[in-house]
Amino acid sequence: MDTPQRIAGTRSAALRTVTGDLPPTALHGRCDAHDHLFLTSPQLPGQELADPAAAAAELRAFREAGGGTVVQWTPYGMGRRAAELVRLSRESGVRIVAATGLHQAAHYAPEVIARVGGDLAGLFVAELTEGIGGPGGPRAGLVKVAGGFHGLDAHARRTLSAAAEAHHATGAAIGVHLELGTGALDVLDLLCGAAGVPPRRVVLGHLNRSPDTAVHRAAAGAGAYLAFDGPSRTHHATDWRLPETLAELVDAGFGDRILLGGDTTTAAARSVDGGPGMPYVVDGLRRRLVLTLEEAAVERMLTANPARAFATEWRA
Structure with a gap:
């Protein structure tokens, strides 16, 4: 296995995958x-992603399209099947980063929330350092939590605060589901203001769903990473505006803050079931974006940018 590089002689910067830690430069494909x-x-x-055979087929299609690494944002209690991820990664050759964390309360049965208990940060740290x-x-490589719609409710504040504690204990990056792409600045105020998380350790998800370029520039200017994920969903305003949205950010000097993802959340959305799925991100979307952006800029969004965003100076 590759040896993660040392940072300042004390901590190692590594991409934490389900099969082990790797140097950031080892982000594959x-x-x-x-x-x-x-x-x-x-x-x-009725749309559960629960079939290992379908997941294996999706990874094969992703690899054939030029994909090499996938970051799975499925958090605690939502059917992560972490042990299957190890096998699938080894068989497909695709590197997989798994998540700890907690989504919005609506995504859980009440007994699941009750089972988590009061020490969310302790759960997140254990899954990051000991194993899911x-x-x-397999150890998680990031914390995934969620904001609310145009703001933060009590559940969001609780989970974001726990994610911040886990970050300070481990150095892990925090990925944040923004409800319909809103509330980005509220999230940064809590995480990076009150809780002291460096903005470069925060990945804001679903910004394609809210075409507010002023907010995009403000978040990127603060140092956060911006994830435009789920571009195949044509009912979102920025599906057809995504190239120009990204071009504005690149022209403003924020091309190094942009990440691209597919956010396949239903069985019907998988490529093997007739949807765009994971291959679309690294093939169809890439080809579409290079019609507007320089190819080198798009390649950075798919390689160098995620290598920085998800490689962590692990403290434990």
């Missing part, structure tokens, strides 16, 4: 920076 191989939610009945499911399991 193009990266889908936000997606799901497995996911279940009461909000998506207990010591010896």
Whole structure:
């Protein structure tokens, strides 16, 4: 296994995958920076991503399209199937980063929230440092939490605060679901203001769903990473505006803050079931973006940018 590089002689910067830590430079192929191989939610009945064979087929299609790394943002209690991720990564040759964390309360049965208990930060740290499911399991490589719609409710404040504690204990990056792409600055105020998380350790998800370029520039200017994920969803305003949205950010000097992902959340959205799925991010979307942007800029969004965003100076 590659040896993670040393930073300042004390900590190692590494991309924490389900099969072990790797140097940031070992990010393999193009990266889908936000997606799901497995996911279940009461909000998506009958569309569960729960079939290992379908996940394996999706990874094969992703690899054939030029993909090499996928960051699965499925958090605690939503059917991550972490042990399957290890096998699938080894068989496909695709590097997989898994998540700890907690989504919005609506995505859980009440007993699941009750089972988590009061020490969310402790749960997140354990899954980052010991393993998902207990010591010896695959370790998570980021914390995934969620904001609210145009603001932060009590559940969001609780989970974001726990994510900040986990970051300070481990150095892990924090990926944040923004409800319909809103509330980005509220999230940064809590995480990077009150809780003291460096903005470069925050990845803001779903910004494609809210075409507010002023907010995009403000978040990028603060140092956060901006994830434009789920571009195949044509009912979102920026599906057809995505090239010009990204061009504005690149022209403003923020091309190094942009990440691209697919956010495949339903079985029907997988490429093997007729949807765009993971291959679209590294093939169809890439080809579409180079019609507007320089190819080198698009390649950085799929390679160098996620390598920096998800490689962590681990403290434990």
